[in-house]
Amino acid sequence: MKPKILIVSEDGFAMDTGHFVISLDYGKAISQAGGLPLVAFDVLHADAYVDMADGLFLTGGPDMHCYRYGEIYRDRSEITPFSRTRDDLDFALCQRFLQAGKPVFGVGRGMQVLNVALGGTLYKDIARETGSPHPDAGAPTSGFDATTAPAQFAFHTVSVQPGTRLAGILDPVEKVNSCHHEAVRTLGDGLIAAAAAPDGIIEAIEHRTLPCFGVQWHPERAAGSLPCDGRLFTHFVHLCKEAIQ
């Protein structure tokens, strides 16, 4: 029996339009790694979803509201569109899967959720708060518009921290896609930085003891000359298989 991997659904094409939308790239990456992808919808059933699935995959998406890590927006210009229902579902599932000892893997926003769920904090805007022009193709953070031409990914390298679990999976230096303007500021309890960009931005995290990890880039997505990267998904599904036994 394949491990059942729960994928958190994304809110709409714009937030609160009344639809769920979920990229098939995620499902394909999970399937190719040997898992059965399933989608979670409703925070009211968080406990039932934990019973149903063997592992949790946290997807990319819009910024979470910053109160999740103890801040408030002081200026209107700081506020990016957020989805309360998406935040609720991501955090409720992440906390419950961690408590149940079931594996969690997050990409993009998903890595940030994992960090904040364990008590970490975020930079709300890398350029403004660190001064680094972190490579990003300028993903739209507001005004999603059907007529907008698709954004292209930017790329940069990451250095993988020797001795981490991810160092056993990835090369010492990897080229990755980059599409984010938020980043990990302080690490959550038990987390270590497993990879960093040349400007010092944390690009991957893993837990010292729990079977959870995350990357800031999108390994599920082919971008430019970079094919999608199944290694992290294979590792994740392997962790889920181990957790079942």
Added chain:
Amino acid sequence: MRPIICITGGYAFDRQFHSKSLTLNKTYTAAVTAGGGLPTLALDFDAFDEYAAMADGLVLSGSQGFSPDPSLLSDSLHTERNQFEQAIARAFLQAGKPILGICLGLQQLNVVFGGDLHPNFKLEDGVEHMMTKHTIETAEGSLIRRLFGTGFYINSRHNVKIGTLAPELVVTATSPDGVIEAFEHKTLPVIACQWHPERMRGDFPEPPEGPDMTPLFESFVALCAEEKRRRCGE
């Protein structure tokens, strides 16, 4: 323990990267939840047997899609979805698990059982069934009549109707202009309707003249639970 209800989605493309996605209106998950089920979505089109093994029931949803560029939503994607929905329906039937077909879902089930469809029937029949509402008359002894009575308004959002009904299916509701609006299977736990019961719930029923359709989802989820108990030999 809530029965796990697998729902199918429609193709979509996200606005940011135009990557291929599935979409589902939240009215479906809310209706399944209100009926007592745990909603999940089938994301891997090759894994229909696995979904049939792990879930307790299947909802085949209506057609829907979104694309910032219409050329992305090609005919081949519709074919892919049809093939997948017919395959997963067969897998659930083989596992003896209940199916609820809604709109396109009703049409898929008719095809699975050997019936056929009549596309763009308005051109020949001169009747409008898209983005409107009309009354239906239910059949005696049907679930639909037990739940909602002999006649009532429903929403109407389809350009395709059932042509020949598959022999194993029984009509349970008809429109005044003769369109088959609902059926049940003679022996298997299969029910379907051409309208959108998931949009006829709560404070914003559509149409406002129609009944609240939550009991249909309660009945379907109860059927899933009953079949599950039977399978487990309780």
